[in-house]
Amino acid sequence: MSEPRLDLTASPHLHSPDSTAKIMWTVVFSLLPIVAAAGYFFGISALLVVATATLSTVATERLISGPGTLGNGSATITGVLLGLVLPAGMPLWMVAIGGVVSIGLGKAIFGGLGQNLFNPALIGRAFLQAAFPQAITTWPVAGGSFFALKGDNFALPLMRGSAPDVVTHATPLGLMKFEHTGTGIGSLILGNVGGSVGETSALLILICGGYLAYRNYLNWRIPASIMLTAGLFAAALHLINPLYPGGLFMLFSGGLMLGAVYMATDMVTSPITHKGCWIFGIGIGLLVVLIRVWGGLPEGVMYAILIMNSLVPFINRATQPRVFGVEAPSRLKRKAVAS
């Protein structure tokens, strides 16, 4: 009978089987159904946009950071997400520039993965929104033949795309904002509406996000608090004045689902404490409704997330948990004043 072995090793004793690369690639695979749905709704144009954005981010990452960081998949996620938040008919050279900006200005300039303050894909989109405001708000209508282009995807670099001979249509949010017409919740949930490549099918995004939350690869508190806040705030506004969009419409339209599930939960740019995640999500939810209802643009998810990204370091500092056995600083201060 052998004696029980006694291993004496230094901590940590618990190891997580997850590596950065494993998490990142799982997220990439969870995005594939959404990409496939985008292909179903918008045809080959959507796939071209996503593929170009991904190629561009991966190439930029390879150029700036060398071959070592490609394996962790973060550049691939950025590329797929960037492709998903652009309209299907966008000229591909613009998409490629967006990819370069995402990695170059969104990530590499801060020092690479883990150092960036803002979500790289949203930085790329914000740049494109400011640089090419017309191309990025030309929304093709879903449906039609798979191989029919949804716009002048192959416009020559630096040149304007020729006027599209496809039908374009305002997004549900644009309709609500400028013409005060609602869109049925049913088509919003299924995704049969105008919009960016990947922000159409709310149901599919929820399913994929639910899988990631189940694997614990995203903090469910962030999407939950964003949706709760945005839904309740919008519902309250709708009660006060029925001209404002209702809570369900607010939740299922535009980029809120994709933003809440995939953009806001980026591990690098979201708070590290659970309490901080609630604050972060509530802030995004409030800002989304504020921008959508009173802002100049019909959609505000991108700016809401970027604004709250910039507050993450402060949220982290403010929500530090109390170290076991040490009194909270506020109580110490009170004691000092009393004595």
Next chain:
Amino acid sequence: MKQVAATEDLLKGLWKENPVLVQTLGMCPTLAITNSVANGIAMGIATFFVLVGSSVLVSSLRKLIPNEVRITAYIVIIATFVTVADMVLQATVPVIHKQLGAFIALIVVNCIILARQEAFAAKNTVWRSFLDAVGMGFGFIIALMLMCSVREVLGSGTFLGHSVFGPNYEPWVIMVLPPGGFLTLGFMLLAIAAWTKRKAPKPLRARPHDVTTRISQKAVV
């Protein structure tokens, strides 16, 4: 010997101590009015004129100005030249004058100008101050031209109003907006920092035996 120093006064402002790209002074006009080449030329020439005029006047009056009120005196001198430049621009190129707006009057507080008075003109002869001001003024114009060219070509597809890429060009609207100014300036400073870093000699590694070898070599010599 003195001649060499004088050319150095003239040339240092162009590149080695460029007021915008190396000293990062005068950021306000550099960011605000560089969205078209025409604006940049007008602003560059106006600033050049004010800088040269006030440098010459300050250095010729440098022994008369009491030390305690020198900044006030410099500002009065600079403001005089700015008023002249403002009126001349308004009379000759009213369109550009209107586009530049408050930034003409704001040349008074352009820190390039005040810095040259305080750092150079107040301590040097009129001739040397003149050369210094000409060098710094041209350096400012060079920096503005670099910024303007990038921003106007990308942001409007034109250079001095002439089309560069043809009628189908899709302008990058962001480049003529304020963010474009910050992006362009940031990239230019990044490029210059990278370039100077590459040119600079590698710093010596402070290792103990290196020091001792150097000392022993010295002792031998």
